Amino acid sequence: AQSVAQPEDQVNVAEGNPLTVKCTYSVSGNPYLFWYVQYPNRGLQFLLKYITGDNLVKGSYGFEAEFNKSQTSFHLKKPSALVSDSALYFCAVRDMVATSGTYKYIFGTGTRLKVLA
Amino acid sequence: DAGVIQSPRHEVTEMGQEVTLRCKPISGHDYLFWYRQTMMRGLELLIYFNNNVPIDDSGMPEDRFSAKMPNASFSTLKIQPSEPRDSAVYFCASSSGLAGVSYNEQFFGPGTRLTVL
Numbered sequence: 728a729q730s731v732a733q734p735e736d737q738v739n740v741a742e743g744n745p746l747t748v749k750c751t752y753s754v755s756g757n758p759y760l761f762w763y764v765q766y767p768n769r770g771l772q773f774l775l776k777y778i779t780g781d782n783l784v785k786g787s788y789g790f791e792a793e794f795n796k797s798q799t800s801f802h803l804k805k806p807s808a809l810v811s812d813s814a815l816y817f818c819a820v821r822d823m824v825a826t827s828g829t830y831k832y833i834f835g836t837g838t839r840l841k842v843l844a
Numbered sequence: 845d846a847g848v849i850q851s852p853r854h855e856v857t858e859m860g861q862e863v864t865l866r867c868k869p870i871s872g873h874d875y876l877f878w879y880r881q882t883m884m885r886g887l888e889l890l891i892y893f894n895n896n897v898p899i900d901d902s903g904m905p906e907d908r909f910s911a912k913m914p915n916a917s918f919s920t921l922k923i924q925p926s927e928p929r930d931s932a933v934y935f936c937a938s939s940s941g942l943a944g945v946s947y948n949e950q951f952f953g954p955g956t957r958l959t960v961l
Contacts, residue, residue: 759948770848770935770952771887778948817887821948829894830941831877832950834887 729754729822731801733835740808741843748803748838750818759821760801761832762792766814774816777801788812808842815839848953850936856959862924865956868917869938877950878911878921879935887935893919894941926960933957 730753740746752758759778763771775786782794792803803816818835849868857863869876877892891901896913904911908927913919923930937950 761949763950763952770954771937771950773949773951776949819950824900827894827899829875829892829899830948831889831892831900834889836886 729758729820729833731760731818731820731833731835733816733818733838735838736836737839737841739841739843742810743807746803746805746808746812746840746842748816748818748840750801750803750835752799752801752818752820754820754822756823758794758801760792760794761819761821762786762790762801762803763817763819763834764788764814765817765837771817774803808840810842810844813840813842848936848938848951850934850953850956852956853954854957854959856961857926858961859927860925861960862922863926863930863958863960865921865934865936865958867919867921867936867953869919869936870951871917873938873940873951874916875939875941876913876919877937877939878919879937880932881935881955882932890921923958926958928960931958931960 732751761776762774765771775784777784777794785791790805815837817837819832821830822833823830851866878890880888890903891911893913911921933955935955937952939950
């Protein structure tokens with residue numbers, strides 16, 4: 728079965744410093760990977776996705792993620808963190824359900840990012 | 845498009861009462877997902893539909909929970925009878941399985957915060 732793991736419950740980083748939020752995956756076949764962000768009292772918002780192609784994927788708000796097949800990782804990065812980036816971040820993988828030919832998404836447990844001024 | 849619309853945004857009810865949550869997906873999306881989010885259990889997939897047909901309801905916690913999608917633009921999640929442990933934020937999300945710019949991305953509604961007293 729497909730799965731993703733976010734090993735850190737919380738990441739603290741100083742404003743202006745680079746940030747990394749980690750995600751590892753376990754899939755059979757080619758992975759479809761996603762990052763979402765959730766601000767307080769809001770629904771999840773799509774940030775970026777990896778389907779195929781370049782290993783470095785650029786997304787919204789200056790975020791990017793690097794797909795690493797050998798390490799089965801898809802870490803979220805940003806060169807310079809902002810206080811406004813403080814939020815809950817979810818990694819997800821698309822899971823094809825063979826019996827129905829449909830798909831669903833498997834989400835990680837989330838990582839709370841706190842950017843300190 | 846107004847995005848995924850959920851109503852009500854907040855619901856406070858007493859134990860034993862019936863609760864109905866509503867969702868209007870983005871027009872043209874063929875997938876609809878219901879999730880529940882709590883601090884203890886994180887984000888849980890309850891059920892998802894493809895082309896208005898329920899595909900996987902294995903995440904529905906008990907027979908007290910039921911979901912319907914009578915047409916492509918409306919879905920309901922019903923809890924009868926409600927219990928205090930059902931208190932959570934319930935999210936609806938939709939996505940398109942058709943090739944295109946937003947292929948595979950899930951779009952989440954703002955959520956319904958349910959409190960069962």
